[in-house]
Amino acid sequence: MRSRALHVYTRISVSCALTLTLACSLGHATETALPRPTLDGSVSVEKAMATRTTARAYSTDPLTIADVGQLLWAGNGIIPTDAVSGATKRVIPSARKTYPIELYLVCGEGTAQHLAAGVYHYEPEHHALRKIADGDRRKPMSSACKGQSWIAKAPVSVIVGAVFTRAEATSGPERGINFGVMEAGNANQNILLQARALGLETNTVGGIRDEDLYKALQLPSEVRPIVLVTVGKKP
């Protein structure tokens, strides 16, 4: 079963890579492809749960691009289920398959291997990053988190956002918001556990002033930031 999933993933990844290359050749490529995620780590889910803890200090060591890709995939990635039909499913469950979750990566220059400093949208369909803002935004981001200055020192952060209107369209305003927030929780927890399995430290930050965060990161107005997850290595 596992080897079939890997085989399917390989076939789909090749087709995604071709799509990206095609986009490049057509001159409208703005995406950075991420390394193919592994579907088979060596740390048990029980060990990841038992060792997860909140960290508010990180070393200055950068994350690898493979780690960044793995974390984003864990939070909102896609799993190919059939190479012939191209069928896929998401890593996280979603009420009525409305998929309200959007992830954004925030990094400094060289804090995520060769990625330039900026804010990137994670594109699940291509397992790729699309830049939405230039420059190191970690300081203004930490100010938007009610001045929690340690956040600026985390090499990367992942914003877990929800587009409530997607869930509201099928579940109504009240349940739609509940489902959006709940699905953000699913994404958050997957990222925390995946980080532990990679030997990385994290913190979930909910102390956010939304308006300041929109300005700091140039997030699209339809995406409500629910939490951000800081990620780095032990100091």
Ligand SMILES: Cc1cc2nc3c(=O)[nH]c(=O)nc-3n(C[C@H](O)[C@H](O)[C@H](O)COP(=O)(O)O)c2cc1C
């Ligand atoms: C929704 C949510 C919001 C949080 N917001 C913050 C925050 O703004 N700043 C912070 O330092 N920790 C934040 N935390 C982390 C909690 O303080 C932490 O999980 C708690 O103290 C328990 O410690 P542990 O995670 O090590 O078990 C948040 C956690 C959650 C789940």
